[in-house]
Amino acid sequence: MAQRRHLVAGNWKMNGLRAEAERLAGDLAARARTAAGGCDMLVCPPATVLAAVGAVLGGSGIALGGQDCHAAEKGAFTGDVSAEMLKDAGCSFVILGHSERRHGHGETDAEVRAKVAAAWRAGLAAIVCVGETREQREAGTALAVVSAQLAGSVPEAASAANLVVAYEPVWAIGTGLTPTLGDIAEIHGGIRARVAAGTRVLYGGSVNPGNARDILALPDVAGALVGGASLKAEDFWAIAQACG
Numbered sequence: 001m002a003q004r005r006h007l008v009a010g011n012w013k014m015n016g017l018r019a020e021a022e023r024l025a026g027d028l029a030a031r032a033r034t035a036a037g038g039c040d041m042l043v044c045p046p047a048t049v050l051a052a053v054g055a056v057l058g059g060s061g062i063a064l065g066g067q068d069c070h071a072a073e074k075g076a077f078t079g080d081v082s083a084e085m086l087k088d089a090g091c092s093f094v095i096l097g098h099s100e101r102r103h104g105h106g107e108t109d110a111e112v113r114a115k116v117a118a119a120w121r122a123g124l125a126a127i128v129c130v131g132e133t134r135e136q137r138e139a140g141t142a143l144a145v146v147s148a149q150l151a152g153s154v155p156e157a158a159s160a161a162n163l164v165v166a167y168e169p170v171w172a173i174g175t176g177l178t179p180t181l182g183d184i185a186e187i188h189g190g191i192r193a194r195v196a197a198g199t200r201v202l203y204g205g206s207v208n209p210g211n212a213r214d215i216l217a218l219p220d221v222a223g224a225l226v227g228g229a230s231l232k233a234e235d236f237w238a239i240a241q242a243c244g
Contacts, residue, residue, distance in 0.1 A: 010230025109152025172205030
């Protein structure tokens with residue numbers, strides 16, 4: 001199976017009230033409607049503005065995604081959002097297993113795996129995040145850690161249509177630090193060998209307009225999961241254009 005188009009996804013995290021979210025989405029949509037892009041684009045805003053952002057993006061070709069979901073379809077889970085709710089809000093993707101969920105909320109591989117199954121149940125593609133800490137990188141166990149996370153977090157029914165993998169070294173997220181291109185290539189190659197042909201493997205962790213082109217040119221990198229730079233339309237658009 002041929003590799004699909006690169007995907008550049010913006011994770012807005014806990015940022016954006018309605019007015020500013022609509023402005024950012026509107027700027028991106030206007031650019032997408034008037035310029036040919038070299039990749040698929042996705043934005044994942046907070047749940048409170050999904051509907052508003054989705055309405056602004058309509059007809060632009062930019063997809064909408066959630067940042068997390070509960071494993072259950074519905075029930076007594078105060079404050080949680082189900083995959084079906086994300087689908088109903090217009091989403092086609094959901095980010096799962098981000099390090100801020102794994103480390104900040106104590107999510108296990110098994111919990112991520114259940115959420116991935118829920119995403120598929122609702123018809124969403126899951127973006128499963130994996131990545132090592134600085135201590136694990138220095139100990140030389142980065143690839144082993146990532147491989148174990150991948151094996152524990154992804155159900156057997158994974159395919160290029162329902163799964164995207166995002167390699168995000170924990171120590172590079174929001175720090176301005178990035179692994180060497182060789183380190184990125186090594187981990188992406190290891191992930192590529194463990195997923196179905198054609199599955200997109202993204203790099204995330206301090207991606208910006210200055211480093212995007214070199215990272216996206218690596219043979220096993222099929223896009224980027226962008227954090228802080230996705231909150232600035234010009235920067236996010238520049239990263240998407242770097243796909244070539």
